[in-house]
Amino acid sequence: xxxxxxxxxxxxxxxxxxxxxxxxxxxxxxxxxxxxxxxxxxxxxxxxxxxxxxxxxxxxxxxxxxxxxxxxxxxxxxxxxxxxxxxxxxxxxxxxxxxxxxxxxxxxxxxxxxxxxxxxxxxxxxxxxxxxxxxxxxxxxxxxxxxxxxxxxxxxxxxxxxxxxxxxxxxxxxxxxxxxxxxxxxxxxxxxxxxxxxxxxxxxxxxxxxxxxxxxxxxxxxxxxxxxxxxxxxxxxxxxxxxxxxxxxxxxxxxxxxxxxxxxxxxxxxxxxxxxxxxxxxxxxxxxxxxxxxxxxxxxxxxxxxxxxxxxxxxxxxxxxxxxxxxxxxxxxxxxxxxxxxxxxxxxxxxxxxxxxxxxxxxxxxxxxxxxxxxxxxxxxxxxxxxxxxxxxxxxxxxxxxxxxxxxxxxxxxxxxxxxxxxxxxxxxxxxxxxxxxxxxxxxxxxxxxxxxxxxxxxxxxxxxxxxxxxxxxxxxxxxxxxxxxxxxxxxxxxxxxxxxxxxxxxxxxxxxxxxxxxxxxxxxxxxxxxxxxxxxxxxxxxxxxxxxxxxxxxxxxxxxxxxxxx
Numbered sequence: 001x002x003x004x005x006x007x008x009x010x011x012x013x014x015x016x017x018x019x020x021x022x023x024x025x026x027x028x029x030x031x032x033x034x035x036x037x038x039x040x041x042x043x044x045x046x047x048x049x050x051x052x053x054x055x056x057x058x059x060x061x062x063x064x065x066x067x068x069x070x071x072x073x074x075x076x077x078x079x080x081x082x083x084x085x086x087x088x089x090x091x092x093x094x095x096x097x098x099x100x101x102x103x104x105x106x107x108x109x110x111x112x113x114x115x116x117x118x119x120x121x122x123x124x125x126x127x128x129x130x131x132x133x134x135x136x137x138x139x140x141x142x143x144x145x146x147x148x149x150x151x152x153x154x155x156x157x158x159x160x161x162x163x164x165x166x167x168x169x170x171x172x173x174x175x176x177x178x179x180x181x182x183x184x185x186x187x188x189x190x191x192x193x194x195x196x197x198x199x200x201x202x203x204x205x206x207x208x209x210x211x212x213x214x215x216x217x218x219x220x221x222x223x224x225x226x227x228x229x230x231x232x233x234x235x236x237x238x239x240x241x242x243x244x245x246x247x248x249x250x251x252x253x254x255x256x257x258x259x260x261x262x263x264x265x266x267x268x269x270x271x272x273x274x275x276x277x278x279x280x281x282x283x284x285x286x287x288x289x290x291x292x293x294x295x296x297x298x299x300x301x302x303x304x305x306x307x308x309x310x311x312x313x314x315x316x317x318x319x320x321x322x323x324x325x326x327x328x329x330x331x332x333x334x335x336x337x338x339x340x341x342x343x344x345x346x347x348x349x350x351x352x353x354x355x356x357x358x359x360x361x362x363x364x365x366x367x368x369x370x371x372x373x374x375x376x377x378x379x380x381x382x383x384x385x386x387x388x389x390x391x392x393x394x395x396x397x398x399x400x401x402x403x404x405x406x407x408x409x410x411x412x413x414x415x416x417x418x419x420x421x422x423x424x425x426x427x428x429x430x431x432x433x434x435x436x437x438x439x440x441x442x443x444x445x446x447x448x449x450x451x452x453x454x455x456x457x458x459x460x461x462x463x464x465x466x467x468x469x470x471x472x473x474x475x476x477x478x479x480x481x482x483x484x485x486x487x488x489x490x491x492x493x494x495x496x497x498x499x500x501x502x503x504x505x506x507x508x509x510x511x512x513x514x515x516x517x518x519x520x521x522x523x524x525x526x527x528x529x530x531x532x533x534x535x536x537x538x539x540x541x542x543x544x545x546x547x548x549x550x551x552x553x554x555x556x557x558x559x560x561x562x563x564x565x566x567x
Contacts, residue, residue: 044145045132051447052152053124053161059455059547060117060162065462067114070163071333071341074490077164079103080110091259092496095166096406098254101205102169116164123172124161128152130175131418137182139425147421150294153447155286156334156411158454166206167411173203174213174390174415181217181386188226190235193217197239204247208263209415211247212393216386223385259496263400270403279402280395281328281369285319286335286410288372289365290450291420293443297435298424299371304378312374319366330361331410335450340457345464345485346510347527350553352456352545353449361449364442372420379423387419455546460527460555461487463543467525467555470541476523478566483521489513506560508532522565524558534561 060066069077075094080103082090089100109115128148135144151157160167177200184192200214218240221227227236255262271279288295301309322328334340337358339349351358376383394416398408468484471477479492483506490496493516505514509524523538524530539557544550 038142041141041145044142044149045128048128048145048149048152049125051149051451052128052157053121055451056158056162056454056458057121059158059458063459063462063543063547064466065458066117066162067112068461068465069113069487069491070159070457070461071165071344071486073163073165074487075099075496076103076166077113077116078491078496080106080116080164081113084108084110089257091257091261092490092493093259093261094490094497096261096263097166097207097209098205098250099166099207100254101202102166103164104205113164117162120164120168121161124157124168127168127172127175130172130179131421133179134175134182134418135421135425138422139427143425143427146297147294147425150291150421150443151414151417153443153450154290154411154414154417155450155453156340157414158451159334159340159457160411160414162458167414170203170207170210171415173199173206173210175418177203177210177213177217178386178390178418181214181220184217185220185224185227185386188224188232190232193221193236193239197243201243201246205250208251209394209397212390212397213386214243215393216389219389220384220386264404265400266404276399276402278322278327279408280398281319281322282331283398283408283413284372285323285328285365285369286330287413287416287420288368289330289361290335290446291372291417291424292364292368293439293446294421294424295368295371295375296442297431297439298426298429299375300430300432300435301371301374304374308374308377311377312370315373316366316370319369320363323362323366330365331408331413333407333409333411334453334457335361335410336453339460340453341486342527344487345460345527346483346508346524347530347556349456349460349527350545352452360445372424375424379426382426383419383423387422391416391419452546455548456550459543459545459547463541463555464488464525464527467539467541467557468523470539471523471525471557475567476538476565477521480518481520481522481562481564481566482525483509483513483518483523484525485510486512488525489516489518493517506562508535520560520562520564522560522562524560526556526558529556530558532558532560535559 057066072094075092076099079091079099082088083103084107091099103110103116106116106119128151131151132144132148135147138144177196180192180199181196183189184196196214196217200211200217203210203213218236221236227233254260301312304312319328333343336342337351337353339352342349402408464484465488468479468482468488471482472479483489489510489512495517497512497515498517502514502519505519506521508530509521513521524535535558537556538559540554541557542552542554545553
């Protein structure tokens with residue numbers, strides 16, 4: 001006998017096939033209890049785990065990229081290594097988030113980059129599992145599995161799960177906070193609210209924005225009469241007050257840490273509301289683009305009210321026009337035509353994809369952005385209070401960041417997938433058969449693009465690192481006299497990033513190297529050929545564009561005119 005489905009399929013006349021209520025499980029059931037196991041659930045969750053964690057680890061190990069820093073992770077990795085060795089907090093002027101909460105749990109194990117990256121990978125699994133738990137309550141197991149798969153295909157998820165960055169630990173803390181918070185609200189449980197407080201505060205010590213998750217749970221508690229009784233309320237007030245005081249004390253402490261680079265709130269460089277709107281629109285664009293398979297699966301504009309259709313149509317026109325004018329674009333730094341975080345290296349990698357293929361992204365993003373706006377308008381009453389608060393507080397943090405001219409990287413939007421997916425995958429909303437096919441094709445496209453970007457980044461990171469290592473192994477220069485982009489130069493810098501830096505630095509080197517104390521390198525590793533006075537080509541090293549597959553490409557090692565090489 002076939003099992004009931006939580007994917008409600010509509011026929012030509014909109015008649016529903018399948019009863020979503022049949023799949024509804026008690027809210028108290030644990031996420032790991034798989035009742036009436038569905039092949040779709042197993043397949044989607046297996047793919048999510050493979051694409052988001054397992055396959056990136058395979059690529060990373062194969063290419064020799066697993067035990068080296070990536071992108072900004074050099075700062076977190078050095079801080080963890082120093083803490084494991086000395087027991088002291090030492091930062092490197094490269095982190096405007098709280099950070100320390102992610103590596104203190106490692107303690108002595110933080111000595112090894114490999115352990116740090118395994119730890120991050122495990123937290124990625126925790127984040128996916130907690131997200132499944134959250135979405136299962138909103139839409140049933142099948143829709144939840146599809147949502148988790150969409151999250152795992154986020155640009156850079158696989159790269160972040162194999163590097164010691166704050167993104168995955170912060171996401172895990174937020175997802176677990178919401179998973180615990182749902183149960184705390186439903187059961188009016190004081191112990192669970194304590195757990196929400198502890199995990200939420202841990203998230204705050206990784207990234208300050210993480211405080212939005214427990215704050216949302218506490219605000220939602222105001223609408224729960226069972227939690228406002230005399231035997232419950234004092235506990236909640238005590239926990240909430242304790243968390244607030246601890247957050248203030250922590251923030252005051254971290255602003256005194258040497259090289260901590262704490263965030264400023266001055267609005268001295270506020271770019272104006274028009275620029276703010278376009279920055280927000282870019283964040284919305286990448287969020288809608290990556291979740292476009294789920295949006296196309298669940299959006300039914302033909303069933304919306306006329307006012308909602310008009311709003312969505314106006315949104316599409318605005319996005320399309322401003323994208324055409326260059327006012328809105330995909331935020332950097334993982335979803336990039338020339339490879340993830342390409343500005344972190346000298347030179348430019350060749351385009352990863354044919355231009356016509358890449359040109360699909362922006363129109364798809366505009367369409368998905370408009371449909372997502374329509375879905376929000378249509379389902380606004382279904383938004384849970386905790387997620388609304390989370391979104392508003394996150395947006396407020398973004399205003400503070402943009403006012404200081406911080407870049408809103410695409411990876412900063414990753415936690416917002418949780419509230420968006422709970423809205424998109426709302427239980428009982430019918431789905432037509434053509435939508436399933438369109439969503440599957442779009443999902444395959446997004447997964448392919450993000451997967452190939454991951455493969456290229458891990459391959460290129462390893463190729464650049466190994467090119468620099470070869471110079472040192474040949475005895476040509478010490479590591480501190482080789483410029484191989486952000487990861488290598490910052491990892492071997494005396495004390496991280498310093499400002500201002502020597503204006504007389506060697507011309508043509510990676511733009512941040514002079515700030516790392518590597519002002520006059522003897523050797524430079526680049527992604528593409530360079531032409532600088534006094535430089536001569538020393539060696540080239542081959543790598544395949546996507547690790548296992550793709551055309552052969554090269555890193556280029558140049559000898560500069562510097563004579564002091566530390567060897």
